[in-house]
Amino acid sequence: xxxxxxxxxxxxxLLILKTIxxxxxxxxxxxxxIQQISNEVLQVQQGSLYxxxxxxxxxxxxxxxxxxxxxxxxxxxxxxxxxGKNQLEKETANWNRLSQAINIVVAEA
Amino acid sequence: xPSRHKLYMQIRMLFGRNxxxxxxxxxxxxxxxxxxxxxxASGMSPKDACKAAMRSFGDxxxxxxxxxxxxxxxxxxxxxxxxxxGVRTLLRSPGFAVVSVLVMxxxxxATTSLFTMVRAVLLRPLPFRDPGRLVMLYEHFRxxxxxxxxxxxxxxxxxxxxxxxxxxxxxxxxRGYGGILSGVxxxxxxxxxxxxxxxxxxxxxxVTPVYGRVFTEAEDQPKGEPVVLLTWSLFQRRFAGDLSxxxxxxxxxxxxxxxxxxxxxxxxxxxxxxxxxxxxxQSFTPQDYGMHDGHQSMVVARLKPxxxxxxxxREVSTLQYQIHxxxxxxxxxxxxxxxxxxxxxxxxxKTPLLVLxxxxxxxxxxxxxxxxxxxxxxAAARRKEVAIRGALGGSRLALIREQMTESLLIxxxxxxxxxxxxxxxxxxxxxxxxxxxxxxxxxxxxWVFAFxxxxxxxxxxxxxxxxxxxxxxxxxxxxLRESSRSIGGSxxxxxxxxxxxxxxxxxTVTLLAAAGLLFHSFVRLRTADVGCRIDHVMTMKxxxxxxxxDTREKVLLFHQSLLERVRRLPGVSGAALVSTAPAAGPxxxxxxxxxxxxxxxxxxxxxxxxxxxxxxxxxxxxxxxxRGRVFTEHERLHNDHYIVVSKQFVNQYLAGDDPIGxxxxxxxxxxxxTYEVIGEVGDTLxxxxxxxxxxIYFPILSGIPxxxxxxxxxxxTSVNPxxxxxxxxxxxxxxxxxxxxxxxxxxxxxxxxxxxxxGFAANLVLAFAGISxxxxxxxxxxxxxxxxxxxxxxxGIRIALGAQRPEVLRVVLVDGLRPVLFGAAAGLAGAAVAxxxxxxxxxxxxxxxxxVIAGMVGCLLLTAVVACVVPAWRASRMDPMQALRSE
Numbered sequence: 004x005x006x007x008x009x010x011x012x013x014x015x016x017l018l019i020l021k022t023i024x025x026x027x028x029x030x031x032x033x034x035x036x037i038q039q040i041s042n043e044v045l046q047v048q049q050g051s052l053y054x055x056x057x058x059x060x061x062x063x064x065x066x067x068x069x070x071x072x073x074x075x076x077x078x079x080x081x082x083x084x085x086x087g088k089n090q091l092e093k094e095t096a097n098w099n100r101l102s103q104a105i106n107i108v109v110a111e112a
Numbered sequence: 113x114p115s116r117h118k119l120y121m122q123i124r125m126l127f128g129r130n131x132x133x134x135x136x137x138x139x140x141x142x143x144x145x146x147x148x149x150x151x152x153a154s155g156m157s158p159k160d161a162c163k164a165a166m167r168s169f170g171d172x173x174x175x176x177x178x179x180x181x182x183x184x185x186x187x188x189x190x191x192x193x194x195x196x197x198g199v200r201t202l203l204r205s206p207g208f209a210v211v212s213v214l215v216m217x218x219x220x221x222a223t224t225s226l227f228t229m230v231r232a233v234l235l236r237p238l239p240f241r242d243p244g245r246l247v248m249l250y251e252h253f254r255x256x257x258x259x260x261x262x263x264x265x266x267x268x269x270x271x272x273x274x275x276x277x278x279x280x281x282x283x284x285x286x287r288g289y290g291g292i293l294s295g296v297x298x299x300x301x302x303x304x305x306x307x308x309x310x311x312x313x314x315x316x317x318x319v320t321p322v323y324g325r326v327f328t329e330a331e332d333q334p335k336g337e338p339v340v341l342l343t344w345s346l347f348q349r350r351f352a353g354d355l356s357x358x359x360x361x362x363x364x365x366x367x368x369x370x371x372x373x374x375x376x377x378x379x380x381x382x383x384x385x386x387x388x389x390x391x392x393x394q395s396f397t398p399q400d401y402g403m404h405d406g407h408q409s410m411v412v413a414r415l416k417p418x419x420x421x422x423x424x425x426r427e428v429s430t431l432q433y434q435i436h437x438x439x440x441x442x443x444x445x446x447x448x449x450x451x452x453x454x455x456x457x458x459x460x461x462k463t464p465l466l467v468l469x470x471x472x473x474x475x476x477x478x479x480x481x482x483x484x485x486x487x488x489x490x491a492a493a494r495r496k497e498v499a500i501r502g503a504l505g506g507s508r509l510a511l512i513r514e515q516m517t518e519s520l521l522i523x524x525x526x527x528x529x530x531x532x533x534x535x536x537x538x539x540x541x542x543x544x545x546x547x548x549x550x551x552x553x554x555x556x557x558x559w560v561f562a563f564x565x566x567x568x569x570x571x572x573x574x575x576x577x578x579x580x581x582x583x584x585x586x587x588x589x590x591x592l593r594e595s596s597r598s599i600g601g602s603x604x605x606x607x608x609x610x611x612x613x614x615x616x617x618x619x620t621v622t623l624l625a626a627a628g629l630l631f632h633s634f635v636r637l638r639t640a641d642v643g644c645r646i647d648h649v650m651t652m653k654x655x656x657x658x659x660x661x662d663t664r665e666k667v668l669l670f671h672q673s674l675l676e677r678v679r680r681l682p683g684v685s686g687a688a689l690v691s692t693a694p695a696a697g698p699x700x701x702x703x704x705x706x707x708x709x710x711x712x713x714x715x716x717x718x719x720x721x722x723x724x725x726x727x728x729x730x731x732x733x734x735x736x737x738x739r740g741r742v743f744t745e746h747e748r749l750h751n752d753h754y755i756v757v758s759k760q761f762v763n764q765y766l767a768g769d770d771p772i773g774x775x776x777x778x779x780x781x782x783x784x785x786t787y788e789v790i791g792e793v794g795d796t797l798x799x800x801x802x803x804x805x806x807x808i809y810f811p812i813l814s815g816i817p818x819x820x821x822x823x824x825x826x827x828x829t830s831v832n833p834x835x836x837x838x839x840x841x842x843x844x845x846x847x848x849x850x851x852x853x854x855x856x857x858x859x860x861x862x863x864x865x866x867x868x869x870x871g872f873a874a875n876l877v878l879a880f881a882g883i884s885x886x887x888x889x890x891x892x893x894x895x896x897x898x899x900x901x902x903x904x905x906x907x908g909i910r911i912a913l914g915a916q917r918p919e920v921l922r923v924v925l926v927d928g929l930r931p932v933l934f935g936a937a938a939g940l941a942g943a944a945v946a947x948x949x950x951x952x953x954x955x956x957x958x959x960x961x962x963x964v965i966a967g968m969v970g971c972l973l974l975t976a977v978v979a980c981v982v983p984a985w986r987a988s989r990m991d992p993m994q995a996l997r998s999e
Contacts, residue, residue, distance in 0.1 A: 030139060031146040049143060049169050050178060057136075058182035061125070063118030069135075072142075074149070079139045086115045 015047065015055050017098055020083065020091040023065065027082035029072060030056060056081060064090045125184040136179055144169055198517035208490070209522070212483045215887065216526025216571060219476035221533030222880070224564045226469040228538045232554040233465060234458055239378055239553075241318025242414075246453040247421055249273070249283070249411040249428060251445035260459075262449055264407040267396055269435060269444070273411070276431055279424025280413040284313035286382070287409040289395050292657060292852060293350075293387070294363045303655065303854040304346070304387040306364075308395035316414055317381075324358045324373025332391040334398040338369040339391065344377035346387040364390070366659045380552060382410070382457070404435055405442040405703070405779070412453060425450040442779070443703050443719070457549050463952050464873045467626065470949070471880045474623045476571065478884045481616045482891045483575040487519060488609055489898045491583035498583055512580040519576025527568035534564070545872060582608055609895050614935040620881070620888040621939020621972055626946040627874070627881035628968040633957040634874040637867045642695050642859075643796035644733040649826055649859040650833040651693045652840055654851055656821040664749050668815035670847060674825065675726065677843040683831040688729035689812050689823045691722075694796040696824070696855075696862050699723065704808070706765060707775040707786070718765055721798055721805050722778075724812040724820050725756075730793055732828050740772040740791035743811045752814030756791040761806035776808070800866055801955045824855075833858045873953065885975055892979040896928040900987045907987050908995025921988040928980035936969055 022028065022036050033056075034047045059065045064087035072078035083091065125132065144165050151161035169175075180186065202209040237243045250262040251269065267285065274283045286309040294301040311332035314320070321341065331339050340362070342351070351357045361368045375389070392409075393401055400406060415424060429448040436444045455462075491498070498511060535556055542554045661667050671689055678687040692699040702722045727743040729735075738759060747754050755776060762771050771789045778785055787810075795804045812820050829836045837856050844853055857865070900907070907920060947959030957964075 029142065031143045049140075050175050053136075053140065053143075053175055054178045054182050057179045061118070061121050061182060061184050063115045063121055066117055074146075076142060076145070077138070078142050079135070084115075084117045086117060 014098065015051060016059060017091070017094040018045070018047075019052075019055060019059060019081075020064065020087060020094065023081050024083055024088070024091055027068070027070075027080040029078040029080050031078075033081070059087070062086075122184045129183075129185075129189070132183070133180070136176060140169075140172055140175060144172075194514055194517040195521065197514060198521045201518055202521060205490075208486060212486065212522045213525045213529065215479045215482060216523055216575075217529035217533055218883065219472070219479035220523075220527045220530030220564060220567050220571065221537060222472040222530075223469075223476050223567060224530060224534035224560060225537045225541060226465070226472050227563050228534065228556060228560050229541060229548075229554055230465050230469055231559065233548065233550050234462060236550075236553060238381075238454055238457065240453075243453065245281075245415040245417075246317070247413055247415060247425075247450045248453055248456040249413055249425070250449050250451075251407065251432065252447040252449045253443075253445045254447065262451070263445060265409045265411045266404045266407050266444070267392075267400065267409055268402045268404040269432060270409055270411050271402070272435060273428050273431060273448075277424075277427045279416060279419050279427045281416045282312055282316050283411055283413040284310045284316045285392050285409045285411050286310065286313055287392065287395060288383075288386075289390065290655070291364050291388075291390075292366070292655065293346075294366070294850065296361050296363060296368065298363060298366065298850050300350075301850045301852045303852045305383070305385045306388045306390060307382075307386045308392040309341075309389045310392040313392070313412070314375075316412065319375065319379055321373035322376045323355060324371070326373060327391045332393045334393050334396050334401045336391055336394055338364070338367050338394065339372045340364060340369045341373045341375055341389040342371060343375050343379070343387055343389070345384075347374045364388075366657045378552070380550075382549075384552065404439050404444045407443075407445075413450075421450060421452075461545075461548055463950065464869070467630075467950050467953065468873065468876060470946075471623055471626065471877050474619050475880045475884050475887075476567070477574075478616050478619050478623075478887050480571050480574045481612050481619075482887045483519065483522060484578055485609055485612050485616075485891050486894060487515070487576065487579040488582065488612075489894060491515065491579045492898065492902075495583065512577075515580035515583065516572070516576040519579075520572040523568045523572035523575065526571075527564055531561070531564050534560075545869065578608070578612070609898075610931045613891060613895055613931040614938065616888050616891055617932050617935025617972070617976070618938035618942055620884045621936050621969060622942030622946050623877070623881040623884050624968040624972060625939070625943030625965050626950055627877040628964045629947060629950060629954055629957065629959060629961060630870075630874040631878050632961065632964045633954040634867065634870045636957055637800050637870055637955055638863070640797065640800045642800065642863070643794050644694050644735050645828065646859045646863065648829050648833050649733070650829060650836050650840070651696070651824050651826055651855070651857055651859065651862065652837070652844075652853050653822070653824045653855040654844060654853050655823075656817075656848070656851065658817050658821055661817055661821055663817070664815035666815075667817055667821055668749060668813055671726070671812065671815070671820070671823065673847055674843065675728075677847070678825065678827060678840055681836065681839050681843070683829050683836055684827055685830050686728065686732035686828040688732040688826050689724075689726045690729050690733075690826060691724045691812070691820070691823060692798070693824045693826060693859070693862060694733070694798065695800055695859070695866060697799055697866070699798060701805075702778050702780075702808070704776050704778045707777060709766060709774070719806075720757075720761055720765075721807045722810065723807060724810045724814075724823070726812045729809075729826065730756075732826060733796075735796060736794040738792045738794060739770060740789070742791050742793065743809075743813070745813070747811040748813035749815060752811050752816070753785065753787045754790045754811060755787045756793055756809040757789055758793060758804075758807035758809075759795045760804045761808065762792055764806050778808075800863065801870070870953070870955070885972060888972070889975045889979045892928065892932065892976055893982065896924070896980050896983040897986075899927065900924060900983045904987075904990060904995045907990055908992040911990060912992040912996065917988040920990075921984050924984035924987045925977075925980055928984065929976060932973065932976040932980075936972060939972075940965070940969070 018037050019033060022033050022040075028036065030049075030052060034049070034052055037045050037047050056065070060067055060081070064084060065081045066084050066087075067079050067081050069077050070080050147165040147168060148158075148161045151164050152158060156164060180189070183189075238246070240246060249265065251265050252261050253263060265285070270283065270285045286307055289306045289308050291304060291306045292301050293304050309327070311327040311329045314326045320326075322344070324341075326341065327339060331337050342357075347353060347357075357371050358373065359370065361370055363369065369390075380386075413424075415421060425448060428450075432448045433446055436446045451459075458465075502508065502511060538554060538556060542548065542551050545551070656667060656670060661670065675687055675689065678684060700722055701719050704718050704720060706718070725743070727745060727747075730737060730742045740756075742756055743754065757771055757776075762768060766774070771792050774789045776787050776789060778787060787808075793809070796807070797804060798807075810819070812823065814820060825840065827833070827836055827840060841853055841856070844851055907924075911917070911920065943965055944960065951959045
């Protein structure tokens, strides 16, 4: 495993929201999913993941319920709320704007 | 607006924190287990899998804390933890906690109480319409140097002012009065205080009667229709709130009088003891209503909008000077002075209240400094702990916050207790402070709570911030470097404590000096020589109604029969009549001239207190006869032109010459009479708080109705004087069944009454000063003990190297007493300021009395030496081996 890339400040929220937008997932699965999709480039540290999940939950953007996981144990599953969907759209738009801008600068300069 | 989910989370986090904590634990555990089973699946041994999972996860405790920091209410959670920590620290030394809380409770409670009083009495506006524009007008005599220069007004002056000046919207007059109140069949007579008020007085103040109406201008004439306004208290007390009394008649001084209205319950101006109001003019005879030389009224005026009080007063003053010139031979004032009505109401209590407030604030400051000092000592004991926590990354703010929590806890507990204390003490103060104006408005309200809360915050900051900042500073890390043997490492901390001690001592000296001066003045008052017998004397006042007792013979007959009957009572060794008992307060005074020695200048008035007395008065009261003789049974009825004068009279107006045979001409209200001086007697005080004044005695046996019908019987007894009160009353009611008797007091009680408020203030300030002295002593002892413990190694080395024990004792003592001496010096400056503040409360005592101040400073030094000697002696007894081996 290579050195995990530092996540751009604030993008973790976007990644989490996007990851659970299709179906509810528990924390471990979220971290795993981000790692797989990004081809092991993005590694989410537990020390950042759980504070971020709880912060989003306190904000009312995601909601959690306990259910049986694939291994048969009780796990905490996170899913998007209505507010969360709005927030996801907003952050996605933001990210697109930002990354395009960075791409332009990197390509032109 | 927070969304539904957010709101739901907030509520859930508020009530389900513990459960949420448990759930978090489960969540993190699940993550670890997943990681572990993945590791096993990739071929690790279970042991390695566990280790690897733990490694990749990091510190679970830290993650848990980081997660919790994102939760709602995290700050309250943190505060709760700080509080828990603070409570635990305090409980570890319960003695310190209890003492500090009690000290703060006392300080905050007393300060809150005094604030409540000051707010109600001094700060709250008067309950009248637009009270800011109300002023009181007084006459001012340029020649008179005694008193405050504000003199009562003559009715003639008031009437001229009102009709001839234009700076005020209106002016109204009032005067204190007395009266015998009884039913229409003369039943249930009682002597009550009353007042005369002009018809426009109540409209001017903006007071409307709750029932009925105020006086009309037609009634406000010397011979107007007799009418009366009842105060609420009389209406409830005597008439049980029965409205049918309005329009009916009662008897005032046996004159049938119609009740026209009832005043509201809040109207207790100018004195709560006033029971009814009559028209101002009806309290005068037609001749007197126009006089310029009889001063007894108070004048309240309402400023016109846009006119300054100076301009309006100047106009009245100019008019008054013309009146003065027109009446040059009579005592008519030259000027008019004014002051705002609120100042007038509180003039006697403003200084005492402010002095008391200042002294409790001083005491509170001392309490704060003391708690602060003790906290610094405790912080010093925990320096290493704080330093280690700082080195490990504890933020300075967190450390300060934690230490502040401790002082905050002390102050909150003290404040809560203090608030309860102040509820009780405010009530006590209001009930025991005699003649406190506006006492009915004293009550605890939201402002008082806010004030107490503010005090708690201020004291917590004051007591906690200094120790917290000083013990968490950058140099706190040096605590780690220095060994327990290093010497003088805590120098700056010791200096801080010494500065605080110096402040504490200087405040204590200031407070002690003020208390000493007040108490000294009070003791002087109590031990003042009244000039007559005090023990075993009962006094009782009565006033014969002038309707029935309208001739000299009738009054004389009553007086003589009463004296004969009382003198025959068992247990009575002497009885006499006098118009007013000594020390019982002010009485009338008169202007006179001495025929054989005319006044050097026309404008200088000869004034003397006038009393009437019977022949035996001087013997019964043991007032010494200095020259000539006193009255005999022959000076009676129309043979009454003989007077006895006092020593002060002779000294003041005759330069000590023999007064016998001199002739004195006296202005009664309407006529002038000449009297021959037959004797000179010793001085008596009419008020122990006032200087001796020249006095003239007239024979009471003249029986002149309006001069002798009011009298006090003085009964000297061989038994307890209180037991004679009922038999004397019985004799009076045998002679005149409907005559009410009042002010039945022993001479001792009269003296107690007049000095009660001085004693009250003096005792309170003394108590505050005593507590402060105790606090200062405790603080000093604490600091020095701490210094000795800190320096035990140094002292041990000194002793081991051959230092003499007396020398060690001396060094430590000097160390401890240095802040005391500095503080005492600063305190003397404070005492000078305090002295000038309380000058008006010191009767005949100097505010810089060196003996009193020296005594008080000595008292403090003695306490300081005692507080210092114990630790110093302990230091000098130290076993050097043990001191060097310790730690």
